[in-house]
Amino acid sequence: MQPIGGKGLSLARRLYTSRTLGLALGLLCVAPAVLPLEPPAWLLLLMLFNGVLWPHLAYQWARRSPLPYRAEHRNLLIDSLTGGFWVVAMHFNPLPTAVTLSMMAMNNVAIGGVRFLLTGIAAQVLGMGVGWLLFVPVLIPQTSQLQMYACLPLLTLYPLALGWICFRQTFALGKSKRELLALSRTDSLTGLLNHGAWKDALEVEFQRCQRQQRGGAIALIDIDHFKAINDTYGHVAGDIVLRQLSKILKQNLRASDVAGRYGGDEFCVILPDVPLARAVQAMDALRDRFSGLGYEQNPALEVSLSIGLAAFNPMHADATQWLNDADLALYAAKTTGRNRVICHADGLVQRVALGSV
The missing domain is CATH 3.30.70.270 (Reverse transcriptase/Diguanylate cyclase domain)
Known part of the structure; x- marks a missing residue:
């Protein structure tokens, strides 16, 4: 049975925070690698949409879905697919590519373990395939100093934010477990041990x-x-x-x-x-x-x-x-x-x- 209802909405709220921060920092990381390539206007608009508007759209999509839990898993796969797409759009620039793929992999394994990590990798490969059809990528083996500095916020702030979210979730689960244990050992009428x-x-x-x-x-x-x-x-x-x-x-x-x-x-x-x-x-x-x-x-x-x-x-x-x-x-x-x-x-x-x- 798939988790639905309150649990799915709770996941959507947590991912809304991490997605908003992660994609904003991702935009800061990807833009310096894409802009020197003189991209077409539609690609710039797509980049802005993905980094600024998509987190809010994804949250509303999940919140209004009858199965928010499944909707968020779909949104995460879309994140992975677009991540693969941006890797090709950057012409495989080494540091932004590594940062983009590793941050998404960290997010996927935190949400769904190894199985979802592998599913996310498959979505990234599919996104790369879409990008390959739209561009003629040329491998850029060097990362400029500007591009390197642009990757640092994503490398430092996003893992910190994700760790904080995971800590809060672990703390809440531990508290719920202790409360359930206390309830299982307590007589409901008197409050004494059962x-x-x-x-x-x-x-x-x-x-x-x-x-x-x-x-x-x-x-x-x-x-x-x-x-x-x-x-x-x-x-x-x-x-x-x-x-x-x-x-x-x-x-x-x-x-x-x-x-x-x-x-x-x-x-x-x-x-x-x-x-x-x-x-x-x-x-x-x-x-x-x-x-x-x-x-x-x-x-x-x-x-x-x-x-x-x-x-x-x-x-x-x-x-x-x-x-x-x-x-x-x-x-x-x-x-x-x-x-x-x-x-x-x-x-x-x-x-x-x-x-x-």
Whole structure:
């Protein structure tokens, strides 16, 4: 499928800038090589048209085309064809010829790689053939000092401009890639890490704890009776509750802590380098703050949290066992009355901190 629409228009805008500059500098390069040959008036008009008017016409042609991407590739081939034509019109003057062909080759390979470079060379050869039919070229083996100086702006300014355009495009692509990666790892409703991204972070933390022989804790957080909230107050209210919990997590966790939405009404937190007792205090304080929130849209809505905590255990073979400990603690919190923090330590599920029960 050929790229169309926005991408094609973006390419047309980028090439409009480079073509306008390149052909203006090209005119400065070609004119001193052609004028001493006493060209006919039509050739002078053609040279002015190609160097001054063609960039604007090419842009409008591409912009108004239903397939701007294909239109720009056609315009680039026309550029290559006219470049070959001017090589013959200059009677193969060495320096202007080399500069003209190399600048066009650089442009073509930057746009379409080796394949388009070869297509552009074929167009240049065709342009030379057209020029050969119109002129009787005589090889001019020498380049005058004026012609040499006239080539310098094209040799210096155009590669700089093309490099800047390529840099901006690379920077924009890199930014888009980073944004897409962030979106692929983020839960759209809460802005926290999604299930897969958080589990990746858990694996990294598990490996770090094993390697550095340091502790830490993880928490699984469940919103009590969340289905009843959705059924009673509606899914909009449920979404507000989810966003409120994510906001509380962002406001009350350390920069080094990693929070995510594990799924549905379940959240998860990695607490690096935190003893279990301190993790219990932090999670119980978070539970207390969340249960004290009010909801203007639904004043009667009351929400609480059940939280399961598990400390890092060096005897575990993988991060899944660590997560399973937290899951067992969460299950115990939900089955023993909810609205509380339960922790899993030394293979036992212990009720370390109570909520408002």
